[in-house]
Amino acid sequence: MSEEPQPDEETDDPGSARERLEEGADKAVGEFDQGVVDLLAWLLDTETRARIYVYLRQHSESTSEEVAEGTGLYPSTVREALAELHEEDTVSRGKRESEGAGNNPYEYEAISPSELVSGAIGQVQNQLNAVFNLDDRLDRDSEGDDEGPVTISVTDADAEDADEAEESTDEDATAAAEDE
Template identity: 65%
Template sequence: MSEDTTDDVEGDDQSPRERLGEEKERAVAGFDQGVVDILSWVLDTETRARIFVYLRQHPWSTSEEVADGTGLYPSTVREALAELADEDVVERRKRQSEGAGNNPYEYTAIAPSELVGGVVGRVQDELNTVFNLDAHLGDDSEPENTDQPVRIEVEEADDGGDER
């Protein structure tokens, strides 16, 4: 029996470059989903996270472009964009066009570092509320401590490699 059994093994007819390309696509998809999962926690919903990621990749897009690019319903995108604009997570401006007619709004997402700053403040406030829970509940057995025991600082990474 000198039959070659390599035909039975899946993927052997692909070049190494093709296999690497497929692995890269799978890794990127997994990474993207991980980013969306984290942003879903930060931004409250997966819908808002997907919109944020899309706008980081495609700044100054209209709600229609965001809906097309994310696969979300246009009405859902419009509602989420309005909320995100109210929360200063996205910036909004009127699209300028040469012709007459309706100029739609276009949106871009703030930098992730700005987004983290807002989240840190929210988390810090919530942790301090927990630490000072007895004071808030009126429990007099412990001395009242209205200090802010939790302080979270976020520093931007130094891309230049200089130590600070």
């Protein structure tokens, strides 16, 4: 008596395949999110500040209490970090308008990622140039200028796309004129 092969329930069940795909997608998103937080922690000095920045990018005009609740951080930690980030111009703040008398708390908003990266570029560029010019510095026994072989520039992706579209339109018009 021969047994018929049983279908593999795990591979034939469409619900199971969907669950595996969703689990894989969740894992990829989690790893991506952690990668972004790690990069921001490097730019902003701590993971706490990075988490606050991400929260404010997603929920602009939030109070320190809302940020603490949304991030799971202690309110005192959030207030201290927000004060530092405001002093460094990484977040802006303004008073929340409210009806009637009472406490009008500050609302915070984070700067755009391109502004954040632009602010860090000068520091990175100076550090790279210091490394590349190390021999010169050691020979001179004094600090020279930070001009060197490294120049880093950041452009806004939206502005760059608009420039490329404009160039493409100019090229199309030139080609059309030549065809006539």
